[in-house]
Amino acid sequence: MTRRPRNSAPEPPAHFAAADLPVRDCVELAAGLASYARRYGLAHVEVSGPPELGELIEEFGLDEVHFVDSHRRPAVDIEATPRTWRCGQRGLRCLSDQLIDAAHAPPGRVATASTLAEGTVLRFTRHNRLGDALGIVTGLEHYCRDNAVASVAVTGSPALAEVVEVFACERVRYAPLSDRAVSGDAIFARSSWSLPWLDRFHHSVSDTYGGRVRHCVTPLLLRQEPERPEREDVVYCQFDARSGTALPLRSARRLLSQVAAHGDVHVLGGPDTQYYLGHDVTYVRAELPEMVARLLSCRLFIGCDSGLGHLAGCLAVPGLIVSTDDFETTWSFFRNYASLSVIPLAAAELLLS
Structure with missing residues (x-):
């Protein structure tokens, strides 16, 4: 030996x-x-x-x-x-x-392929909500533009199809499910939690396939800018009961009460949120195009770490993201959205009191 x-x-x-x-x-x-x-x-x-x-x-x-x-x-x-x-x-x-x-091991390197192959279909079954879809499509679109990849496709959830339809994608399309699809979830899982949300998938694709990497992915423009109605005197709040970072019920009710003292408040959410917050609130539930139009017309958006929060950031809607998880982690996800401020729950209650 x-x-x-x-x-x-x-x-x-x-x-x-x-x-x-x-x-x-x-x-x-x-x-x-x-x-x-x-x-x-x-x-x-x-x-x-x-x-x-x-x-x-x-x-x-x-x-x-x-x-x-x-x-x-x-x-x-x-x-x-x-x-x-x-x-x-x-x-x-x-x-x-x-x-x-x-x-105490020595440093090493991993050889990567040149770039993601043109025509690749990425399948997503786990990362299938609106926030994930915004990050996946945006990061992938920038990756393809930066690395001269003509076209790739995503498949899996209705949220992905909606984002591809609503936002201006030149190189990312939505495709039916295919047996030859690559697991996009496996690539997404390799992304760093220290990066802003829109950057995450871009970096994980670069880490997996090589190519040029961008350190500040900008939100995509809308495919068709909706007619902007006069700005409503409405504050939209979104306290998703299904979120892993949902506000405690008592805090959510208190914030709603404080905001309602200064104007109309509408809550973005479905039956789960209505069951969570109660029936004495005006609820709005809409498909993505209508939700975009509503956010663009509102006075302010207040939400938690959720897909609609990221949508508001992509649309440059002025607003607050209330952090109930680790503040630094929430901030890192939202830090490239110029219109949104991330504040701890205690600070939100103080500012709105």
Whole structure:
């Protein structure tokens, strides 16, 4: 048996044991381990942990990561979410660097393909809501323009089809489901949480396929500018009951009361939101084109971290995004929208009181 010289760098670790992490952190960990394996030329790494972690690894097709029930020792313990996954630095490169730093392994590089192939169809089943669709289509459109890719397609959810129809896409189209489609969810899962929302998919495509990367993706223009009615004396509020960052009911009711003292208030939301907030409020539920027209005509938008918040930012609607999660993470998602300010819940209640 050949002994490794004492001054040589240790082997990067390949066995990890995760604690019972939230699903969002499981997504980061699974994709982060795949990025880590590719970067350092490991055939695969093994990880144990909550069952959701194994399901995500299989769903995203992360061949570099093997989920196991238990590990032979030694294994690197991931006991809890490191703070550096949050506070504006959350992301796969950060995670990969942390793992390497822990093992004192030398830096390495991964060869990437030239660019995303023309005509590729990207399928999305998990990332299928309005905010995801805005980021996917916008990031992909800029990527194709910057890298001279004539045309690609997305498929999956009605939200993707609506965004492609409403916003001016020259190189991204919507296509029917295809057996040959590439998993866009797997690519999205590799994106960094430290980037603004519209930048995320652009960077994950660049990381996967190579090509020019843009560090400030601008919102797409509307395909057809609607006739702008006279500005309504209306404040639109959106406190999505289904959101992972929904406002507490008491706080949401208090904010509605404070805003209503200064003019008309309409709540954007469906039956879930009505059940959550009560029936003594005016609710608006509309398809995307009508929602665009309403937002463009309103006096102010107040919402949480949600798809409609990102839509308001893309349309340059003046407004407030109330952060109920980690403030720095919410701010990083919204920081390229010049018209929106992100404030903590306590500050929103103070300003509107």
